[in-house]
Amino acid sequence: MKQIWTTEGRRALLSSWILLALAILAGAGIVAGSHFYLAKEKRDSAGAARRVQEARARLDGARRERDSLHESADVFRTLVERGLLQGERRLDMVELVNQLRTRHQLFALDYDIAPQRVLDLSGGRVFNSVDVLASRVKLRARALHEGDVFAFMAALSHTPQGFYPVDRCVLRRVEAPTDSLQPHVEADCTLEWITLREKRSG
């Protein structure tokens, strides 16, 4: 073996040593290149898998929203038609009250509409996408018969322009001769004129 390390031996084996070195370098290059290529592919695969997972999550959310919205679409359509998402139209309200008063033959009708405010709901419940706005309306009416008052209230509640839940009402008999055309009933009622507003548009 000593001959390998002599000058003659080194010279004779130089090409083989160079070939071996090149082979090792080439081999290392092949291994490293393929390794990096594989690692990149793995990263790409992991990214693709993550994107699929995210897309599936988004799809599940869309499915849930679709199911949820289909259930509530009809109701929402009614709400939109009743102007729940429109702002208050106080002139319409004034005209409506006058119209109903005439229709139900109330002797007198006094009303106060308070400034609109954000309505607090019982239990502190809030909605993320809408603000609930309300104007408190106080009505004081005199009528010949309590049925006229009830009819007026029912008509107001069922008007196709907004929602008017009546939460308080006091009806009193007014002493008067039964055969005279004088008010026999007096009513004091309070209701909320409710509208909704999208928060993003606010």
Added chain:
Amino acid sequence: MSQHFIFLTNTRLVSLETRHGRIEARREFAVSGTGVAEFERYLAHMPPKPVHMFTDLAEEDFRLDTIPHVGKGDREAILNRKLTQIFRNTPFRFALVQGREPEGRRDDRVMYTAITNPEVLRAWTEVLDRLKVPLAGIHSAAVFSGVLLEELDLAFAHTLLVTLSPGGAMRQTYFRDGEFKFSRLTPMDLEEGQTLGSMIAEETTRTWQYLDSLRHFAEDDRLEVCVLVHRNDREAVQPALRDFAQIQYRILDIEQVSAKLGLKHPPLGSTAEEVFVHLFLVRRIENHFASAEMRRYDTLRSARLVLNRLAVGAVAASLAWGAWNVSRVFDSSDGDLLLAQQLSGVNREYEDITRSLPSFGVGGATMRDAVAFYNYAIRGFPAITDFAVSLSKVLRDHPGVRLTQISWQATDDAKAAPALSPAPLQAGAPVRAMPKAAAPGGANPASSGSVAALSSGKYEVAHVEATIRVPSNDFRAAIEQVERLAADISRTDGLQAEVIESPLDVSSSTELQGRLGTKEQGQMETRFVLRIVRERRASA
């Protein structure tokens, strides 16, 4: 793999080229004259391949010895010293350790051999060196011939192997219990009338006598003489070989021997060189005579071969590794393709769903919240008209009852107390209980509600003020009728009624006034107050 074998005798040099275990070319050169030059020219045109040289020379000397059994390093030193002492004038020397003595110190048995005249080899080795031919080894044909006996299963206590060499010589090699002991080369110069067989018989008898003189044989020992000859020479040999008590002859037909050794093309003559070459291909032995310096080209060739194989191995291994990685990349790519298809499908379905979603110009969340608010706060909110209708149904069965005031409230508090306006004192009843300081109801009925939170309207609470007409002073009947009215209300549409102000409060804590005159009316009206509560049932 190609190899080159040179079989050198005192008169001839036989060149044999092998490829894949078969002899493919044979050429003979004379040792004297122009033989060396012809050999050099021949060798110069041969592709470089490792060369093994067999020597079958008369100048080969053999000595037997014993040395102390020591470690490897010491043994090497002893053997080198001995070889230098015994064969001082030649570099072609070799020591073979064959076994140990059975008795005494159990020394190692050693056989020394050398080509005592190096000049017979030098011309040839110089040619090899000049042409840089890789000399793998120089082997003694006599020593190597023991392998032939082993391969042919010729295991005797005393064996004399007789082989013929190219150029007309006969080699006799004696083995005792398989160990090499002695070898002798005799030129075959047949005298007139002498046959090959008679010469072999004479020479082997002479060898037996020599060995016997060296006390190799006991009285009953017999020398088995194995003669390797071709079938063509058998007739000339066999008749002359007569067995007797001390010698027994065995003819080894060279064709049969070749067949047994797997040599497909048996030699055409009785010389043994082709058999030895084939045997060497089957059972390689170590170098005997060539020094490291003589073998340097073979050493470099082997090193080059190792380096080249390492290079090829490195590239092959890395290619295999790379191919494995690439195959995994392909697998991964297949998976990526599948994922891409899945992603495309999922996105398509998502877009379909998004397109199919109902839209009213607002976001889905707004829609959901609006509907949720409606369901929570509006849809089930109670209405006073419904309450009044339920109450009217009951009052139809109580014509003596006359309502004077209703204070109704939608609330989340079942204990809420809607305010009533204070009732004017009536003159109808001769006896009445005076109202307490904080009677139910206040001065500000409907407007008393705060503007705080909108209730969910879980409860409807109403205070109902009314009068009942009964015969004068019949308070007991009035109380009974009012209690019956409350009971009737409690059986209607989920209403629960209780009397909170009786027609006549007869409790001891209340002031009671009576004004009885001489003229009394036939009927009287008494006031009472009911508290009515209705809890909203959970919607289906």
